[in-house]
Amino acid sequence: MDLKLKIWRQAGPTAKGQFVDYDVHNISSDASFLEMIDILNDELVEKGEDPVAFDHDCREGICGMCSMFINGHPHGPEKATTTCQLHMRKFKDGETITVEPWRAKPFPVIKDLIVDRSAFDEIIQAGGYTSATTGGVPDANAIPINKENAELAMDAAACIGCGACVAACKNASAMLFVSAKVSQFALLPQGKVEAKDRVKEMVAKMDELGFGNCTNTYACEAECPKEISITNIARLNRQFIGAKLG
Amino acid sequence: MTKIDSKIPAGPLAEKWTHYKEHQNLVNPANKRKIDIIVIGTGLAGGAAAASLGELGFNVKVFCIQDSPRRAHSIAAQGGINAAKNYPNDGDTVYRLFYDTIKGGDYRAREANVYRLAEVSNNIIDQCVAQGVPFAREYSGYLANRSFGGALVSRTFYARGQTGQQLLLGAYGALSKEIKRGSVKLYTRREMLDLVVTGEGKARGVIVRNLFTGEIERYGAHAVLLATGGYGNVYFLSTNAMTSNGSAAWRAYKRGAWFANPCYVQIHPTCIPVHGSYQSKLTLMSESLRNDGRIWVPKNKEDIEKVRSGALKPKDIPEENRDYYLERRYPAFGNLVPRDVASRAAKERCDAGYGVGNTGLAVYLDFKDAIDRLGKEVIKARYGNLFDMYERIVDDNPYETPMMIYPAIHYSMGGLWVDYELQSNIPGLFVGGEANFSDHGANRLGASALMQGLSDGYFVLPYTMQNYLADQITVGAIPTNTPEFDAAEKAVKDRIQKLMSVNGTETVDALHKRLGLIMWDHVGMARNKEGLEKAIKDIQALRKEFWEKVRVPGSPDGINIELEKALRLADFLELGELMARDALHREESAGGHFREEFQTPEGEALRNDKDYMYVGAWEYTGDDKEPKLNKEELKYENIEVKTRNYKTA
Numbered sequence: 062m063d064l065k066l067k068i069w070r071q072a073g074p075t076a077k078g079q080f081v082d083y084d085v086h087n088i089s090s091d092a093s094f095l096e097m098i099d100i101l102n103d104e105l106v107e108k109g110e111d112p113v114a115f116d117h118d119c120r121e122g123i124c125g126m127c128s129m130f131i132n133g134h135p136h137g138p139e140k141a142t143t144t145c146q147l148h149m150r151k152f153k154d155g156e157t158i159t160v161e162p163w164r165a166k167p168f169p170v171i172k173d174l175i176v177d178r179s180a181f182d183e184i185i186q187a188g189g190y191t192s193a194t195t196g197g198v199p200d201a202n203a204i205p206i207n208k209e210n211a212e213l214a215m216d217a218a219a220c221i222g223c224g225a226c227v228a229a230c231k232n233a234s235a236m237l238f239v240s241a242k243v244s245q246f247a248l249l250p251q252g253k254v255e256a257k258d259r260v261k262e263m264v265a266k267m268d269e270l271g272f273g274n275c276t277n278t279y280a281c282e283a284e285c286p287k288e289i290s291i292t293n294i295a296r297l298n299r300q301f302i303g304a305k306l307g
Numbered sequence: 308m309t310k311i312d313s314k315i316p317a318g319p320l321a322e323k324w325t326h327y328k329e330h331q332n333l334v335n336p337a338n339k340r341k342i343d344i345i346v347i348g349t350g351l352a353g354g355a356a357a358a359s360l361g362e363l364g365f366n367v368k369v370f371c372i373q374d375s376p377r378r379a380h381s382i383a384a385q386g387g388i389n390a391a392k393n394y395p396n397d398g399d400t401v402y403r404l405f406y407d408t409i410k411g412g413d414y415r416a417r418e419a420n421v422y423r424l425a426e427v428s429n430n431i432i433d434q435c436v437a438q439g440v441p442f443a444r445e446y447s448g449y450l451a452n453r454s455f456g457g458a459l460v461s462r463t464f465y466a467r468g469q470t471g472q473q474l475l476l477g478a479y480g481a482l483s484k485e486i487k488r489g490s491v492k493l494y495t496r497r498e499m500l501d502l503v504v505t506g507e508g509k510a511r512g513v514i515v516r517n518l519f520t521g522e523i524e525r526y527g528a529h530a531v532l533l534a535t536g537g538y539g540n541v542y543f544l545s546t547n548a549m550t551s552n553g554s555a556a557w558r559a560y561k562r563g564a565w566f567a568n569p570c571y572v573q574i575h576p577t578c579i580p581v582h583g584s585y586q587s588k589l590t591l592m593s594e595s596l597r598n599d600g601r602i603w604v605p606k607n608k609e610d611i612e613k614v615r616s617g618a619l620k621p622k623d624i625p626e627e628n629r630d631y632y633l634e635r636r637y638p639a640f641g642n643l644v645p646r647d648v649a650s651r652a653a654k655e656r657c658d659a660g661y662g663v664g665n666t667g668l669a670v671y672l673d674f675k676d677a678i679d680r681l682g683k684e685v686i687k688a689r690y691g692n693l694f695d696m697y698e699r700i701v702d703d704n705p706y707e708t709p710m711m712i713y714p715a716i717h718y719s720m721g722g723l724w725v726d727y728e729l730q731s732n733i734p735g736l737f738v739g740g741e742a743n744f745s746d747h748g749a750n751r752l753g754a755s756a757l758m759q760g761l762s763d764g765y766f767v768l769p770y771t772m773q774n775y776l777a778d779q780i781t782v783g784a785i786p787t788n789t790p791e792f793d794a795a796e797k798a799v800k801d802r803i804q805k806l807m808s809v810n811g812t813e814t815v816d817a818l819h820k821r822l823g824l825i826m827w828d829h830v831g832m833a834r835n836k837e838g839l840e841k842a843i844k845d846i847q848a849l850r851k852e853f854w855e856k857v858r859v860p861g862s863p864d865g866i867n868i869e870l871e872k873a874l875r876l877a878d879f880l881e882l883g884e885l886m887a888r889d890a891l892h893r894e895e896s897a898g899g900h901f902r903e904e905f906q907t908p909e910g911e912a913l914r915n916d917k918d919y920m921y922v923g924a925w926e927y928t929g930d931d932k933e934p935k936l937n938k939e940e941l942k943y944e945n946i947e948v949k950t951r952n953y954k955t956a
């Protein structure tokens with residue numbers, strides 16, 4: 062395949078960025094999107110130019126590191142797929158593809174397509190865990206958990222923390238991310254003990270870091286590569302109200 | 308020969324760990340605050356250790372390459388984690404898990420360490436459940452188990468096909484809790500480029516590069532823990548994450564830490580086959596699939612031609628024309644033989660001309676029988692995400708046509724040498740997780756790496772490091788303005804400068820791919836003397852070429868991904884040679900190390916216990932000098948050493 066790429070290039074956090082056009086040729090339709098960018102970068106390096114900086118690591122759709130905004134969608138147009146798992150067969154020969162970083166105030170651009178997502182770590186630090194310390198816990202089978210709740214907890218826990226939900230949202234809301242963690246614990250007996258403090262502290266941190274409000278447009282759910290459901294947001298809201306009431 | 312003291316406690320096997328804990332030194336709570344610990348890595352081993360040490364009250368600084376601790380390579384583990392809980396009542400015990408691990412490792416692991424691992428395995432599951440890890444459950448509400456290779460019991464706990472993710476998020480939660488409490492300080496996007504060893508020979512700090520600013524930073528501490536993962540990426544193509552590297556361990560080696568059994572790497576039998584030269588990594592299809600999938604190739608050469616060209620569909624090949632070669636060769640374990648055995652058997656069939664796919668380097672993994680027996684929904688519930696991943700990459704639907712798979716580099720059993728306390732031969736340098744050599748001998752069983760990482764991190768290192776640190780409370784903060792730090796920092800800066808100034812014509816990846824091919828061809832699934840000698844020469848030549856021709860554009864001051872890769876490759880080019888040397892010296896076949904000269908008439912690995920029942924711990928002696936081999940003899944007092952047999956139970 063031959064493709065035209067419009068890629069956001071930005072030298073540093075305070076530099077002014079711009080789109081730069083590149084042509085790539087003879088790309089196999091079996092290549093992944095990132096392998097296509099690798100090929101471009103090899104060519105740039107051979108010419109002595111600075112390659113396009115982008116985040117990636119596992120290339121298996123699980124680490125949440127890759128984060129490209131492709132043709133107007135976080136992780137590109139294919140449903141339930143991270144950038145690293147997106148394959149070129151999903152594009153047409155000769156197509157122009159636009160690639161940008163996540164755009165959201167709490168995720169500042171560091172270079173080219175790399176953004177700073179440490180805000181997500183800060184939200185988790187605010188309470189996204191049980192406080193069990195190492196040792197001194199009961200036998201794993203001491204507390205049976207009904208299968209349905211365990212499965213729902215796992216659905217929520219599948220979040221990879223990539224930030225596509227924030228990038229998809231016109232308000233840059235982190236509600237889907239926060240609700241997934243809150244839900245996982247709300248559904249499990251181990252998480253119930255600290256449920257009230259958890260939801261209050263995580264929501265407060267999210268607000269403090271400048272993430273926007275949720276106005277129920279559901280773009281987050283539509284773009285989430287792990288198909289995290291917005292029913293988690295409803296659960297978060299119930300938990301939050303419950304916690305506020307005491 | 309140096310006499311190696313692995314500090315195994317006295318007493319009966321089952322009491323050694325208890326005995327150790329009863330007699331070890333502890334640091335009183337008020338004094339813990341005076342002790343600084345550096346942890347490199349936030350995978351299962353590093354994340355769990357940093358969190359647990361923080362909980363105890365030590366001052367912990369933890370470092371990782373990625374933008375968040377949650378993204379360490381452990382996140383990608385799919386299939387599960389072993390423990391000797393015996394919840395299914397199928398006959399498991401701590402001893403049996405210990406036995407299976409030693410046998411699976413082809414009698415090349417240390418008894419006392421492996422027993423301790425089996426012993427604490429149950430605590431890991433308890434801990435993870437308390438953290439809210441959503442393990443798979445039965446309708447009763449109790450935990451579910453499945454089977455992995457090399458075991459006759461079901462002892463593997465799992466969270467769909469995302470076990471590593473859930474366990475890592477558990478450890479990340481614990482770590483985040485300690486970060487909030489202030490006991491742990493987190494440094495992301497940092498890469499350790501050197502270890503600082505003081506004049507008295509103690510590990511006292513690290514030199515790291517800030518991957519955002521390019522700055523070279525110094526950190527001092529009373530002890531350093533490396534939990535930096537495995538070095539499978541020396542082969543370029545592997546199932547490891549892109550930034551997985553051998554550099555932290557290699558830099559420690561060059562500062563005097565011994566590198567043990569570097570030739571023991573694991574080749575995983577079920578990965579998506581290679582399809583193009585632009586390919587950046589290989590994708591694993593979890594071993595759990597072998598619970599329900601059957602592996603086969605066509606029996607007749609005529610069918611091979613036809614399936615390769617697409618004229619015949621695999622599902623149209625009748626039963627009698629299929630060769631379920633694992634079930635044929637290993638009736639007792641069938642499709643669930645250990646990985647080294649399954650990988651070699653696939654290679655044997657493909658080398659004999661029975662491989663499928665357009666390259667002839669693939670075998671089938673077929674779910675038809677399981678789907679007929681259990682229904683598609685059950686299979687989907689068990690492996691849905693793996694099937695989806697397969698389809699996304701290969702563009703083929705595994706519910707309808709068998710998967711095609713081939714072995715790929717997956718895991719490194721070798722690593723830095725550690726004693727019973729997981730301390731290297733450099734006092735104050737501890738090593739955990741895949742980065743150490745410890746528990747898996749010459750072959751690791753499936754679902755045992757997660758177990759080992761968490762065992763090291765939650766339950767072993769918080770004890771053993773304390774034993775070391777007990778007499779450090781009067782030392783005071785470790786200064787970083789010393790000649791040792793100056794020299795280490797200068798060495799790092801000089802190395803970077805040297806790389807930047809080559810200004811050659813070859814990209815890092817192009818050179819890395821060439822190293823990968825040398826390694827795969829000669830230090831891969833089958834090795835022989837001639838090939839290994841050639842590999843050593845070829846690697847030396849390639850290393851020379853690298854330093855003459857590599858091209859690293861841009862500047863070292865700021866994000867420079869080519870520079871990061873070049874630094875890692877420079878180390879792989881040295882480590883690869885040591886791996887070949889180790890493989891050459893070990894004139895036997897054991898586990899993942901298969902020397903063609905040493906095999907039984909049926910093609911099984913032939914060990915030489917008389918001459919090689921030891922850990923080979925290599926010592927650096929200088930850049931152009933041959934490394935020195937130290938041997939730790941292995942003694943089996945609680946297990947009868949036998950030829951591995953997976954044909955009969």
Ligand SMILES: Cc1cc2nc3c(=O)[nH]c(=O)nc-3n(C[C@H](O)[C@H](O)[C@H](O)COP(=O)(O)OP(=O)(O)OC[C@H]3O[C@@H](n4cnc5c(N)ncnc54)[C@H](O)[C@@H]3O)c2cc1C
Nearest residue numbers: 348349350351352372381386387499536740741754756757
């Ligand atoms: C695809 C796949 C599936 C697997 N499935 C299973 C399974 O089902 N069951 C099982 O038991 N095992 C499995 N394994 C193996 C297992 O996942 C790993 O062995 C294990 O997770 C390693 O954990 P670790 O903590 O030692 O290191 P890692 O998780 O690799 O973490 C390494 C850490 O060190 C950091 N680091 C590395 N170098 C540096 C440096 N120079 N400076 C600073 N930081 C550094 C990294 O940033 C990272 O934080 C699988 C492996 C793969 C590849």
Ligand code: FES
Nearest residue numbers: 118120125127145
């Ligand atoms: S690179 Fe890990 S999710 Fe894409």
